[in-house]
Amino acid sequence: MLVTMKTPIIRVKDVHKSYGRGPNRFDALKGVTFDINEGESIAIIGKSGSGKSTLMHVLALLDAPTSGSLELEGVETSTLHGKSLNQARNKTFGFVFQQFFLTANSSVLENVMLPMKIAGVKRSERKQRALAALEQLEMADKAGNKAVNLSGGQKQRSVIARALVNNPRIIFADEPTGNLDTATGAVVEDILFNLNREHGITLIVVTHDEELAARCDRRLYIRDGLLVNDTTEVAA
């Protein structure tokens, strides 16, 4: 394989994750190993309770693995703490969740500006960049609306605008179309794959939807905390 010559953006080696202790201990991940290269689109696919979200949380540095190693752009992530950890989260990742997680009574613009506010970007630049992101998602006219008044599709577009406003290297999407009807879901999928193709943003989609998974370059099948199948499709 040619791509293996380059440092993968994420390298997972024998990662375990368990919850609880003693007799209540539950192993959600039982040793998973794989690489993700920059610019890939990956589907993590499996039944409910198989460990998909747990794996995504580990990859997004929201949760530390119980054992094993996780490298982000060649850096062992267990060495990251405090400020450097927060900076890695802020600069590298964008999130799209099934439940949107928009602040209901704030405007769409405020919601989209949040990651930049956390990053400490100046107010004027925040606004300009947030409007540009909303423009890109054809949501510019809704910038002043309260998030609570949007339709599902509009909410998910706002979430995507928020995810990409800080120019992330990786976008994590946990069941991004789970709360949308088929037509709207398809549009959101198109937007995500477009970002992946045109802007080279690595896309990691967590789903149990085979059709969505089929659109990805690679699918990681997970069952009971173990990787059962890793397919690399040669894209047409």
Added chain:
Amino acid sequence: MKTLDLFTTAVANTFRSKTRTILTILAIFVGAFTLTITNGLGTGINQYIDDTVTSIGAEDVMTVTVTPDADSGFGGATSGPTEYDPEAVSSGGFGPNEGGTVVALTPELLDDLADVDGVLSVEATKSITPDWIQYGDGTQYVTSVGGLVAGQSVQLAAGEEPDATSDAFELDLPISYVEPLGFSDADAAVGETITIAITDAERTQHLVDATVVGVAEESVAAPGAGGLVVNAALTDSLYDTQNIGLPDDQLERYATASIRFDANATDADITALKDNLADAGFTGTTVADQLGTIKTVIDAIVLVLNAFAIIALLAASFGIVNTLFMSVQERTREIGLMKAMGMGGGKIFGLFSLEAVFIGFLGSAIGAGIGMLAGTAISSVLSGAVLADLPGLTLIAFDPLSITVIILVVMAIAFLAGTLPAARAAKADPVESLRYE
């Protein structure tokens, strides 16, 4: 997140749940309002006392009496009847032994007093007890008579102070006598002549005429103790009249004397002077001493009232704890998201404690503001009615420093109340917060 953004976000978050915030602010408001009023009361009364001391200009004057022997005087530890002392005279005016008898100041003792270190001049207080005063054929009224120690001044409602160097008999009338004596107002009294009746040692009554040159406001420490303020010529005349028929060895017996000391004396100097006086067998009291007791009592009352206000604030601070715990609960998802986006625990803590501090600020600023308005209104209503006899008294007064302190104290209490919920928010696990299904 930048500090300014942290601050504006906290302020914006405060108004997200308006009803809850307003109720919390209301609770703090009650405490801050009470604290403002009670403090204002202390400030107002003490300011009035200070003003009174300054306006009568008696900072460098001390009233001196002879210290009674512990075993021969009243108030001593010994019981049983007090032995007769031919040197004792009845004390008039106000001093530490008011209403009783004191050992008299003889000319020899006055000389001793003048020799005490730090005493610049000595003036015996001539105690004069007139029978009555009268204007024209009007009603006769009982009064007392006092003089001005050099440097003292009268708070005037009309006219001027009696001229100390004049040979004419001049006096200032207390304002409360103006209408009873038959004058239409203070200005009408100025320039009029009134009659003073005084009885001598042989029980003969004499009448002395004197001119009213001014009308004095009443105050808690008015010269002349709220009676007529007379000039030296009139004092001497009345005193001599009163002493007609007194045997020579009974003349020149004074209950108290006024001494003057260095006007620039520090508190330490005054204490040293009192010690010197005590060593020589005298007791010295300044006007500030006499009023100091009143101030101590007022301070104690204000302290007790403040304690109630603080209790109200503590109750309100539980309101803050509750409000913020509810916000943290409601915003779990948002906190988790902000953490996932790289916001540190310290900033999250700052966000919530700033919110608490801002709630505290709003409650205390509104409380102090309305407290000041209400206090000012109450003062002006009362000063026109119940307190009309005490001109210059603003019952509830405010100084910017104590208002600032009140606001800062409330904000500090709010901050402390906010730490618990803020710490819980800071510790929140983003994965737990963002979990669904």
